Amino acid sequence: MKNFDKGTVVRTVLLFIALINQALIMFGKPVLPIEEDQVTSLADTLYLAGSMIFTIVTTLMAWFKNNYVTPKGQQQKEVLKQKGLAK
Template identity: 65%
Template sequence: INQTLVMFGQTVLPISEEQVQTAGEALYIAGSTIFTMITAMIAWFKNNYVTYKGQLQKDALKQRGLTK
């Protein structure tokens, strides 16, 4: 945004390099946390018999003695 303002001769936004780095770090941490949470939920969902189809699979495995 600042670069565009400079190109059109407008005053730049008063943002320091430290503020940009702090915002970048905060976005990185937030993004990493969200990615980790979503990945964990997908892994949990895929590794458990949550859906109706999954329950049928679990019952079929039990009938054949393939589960604990």
């Protein structure tokens, strides 16, 4: 990943993890290999709620931040750095 800052990479990886997790849940494939009789209704609900919150938060972070993933974005980032407007 050429010239991507650490934040962009972290946000992108977390977003993919969250989306894969949601897809697995949608298709009834649990991420953790737990037998059905070990899971109570409350635990299942908490897991689904936590998973959804994780997906929403990572999606918002990835959407909100400037990620500069295109060549034009990389040029914009360099101009901002030269002018002292970015890290």
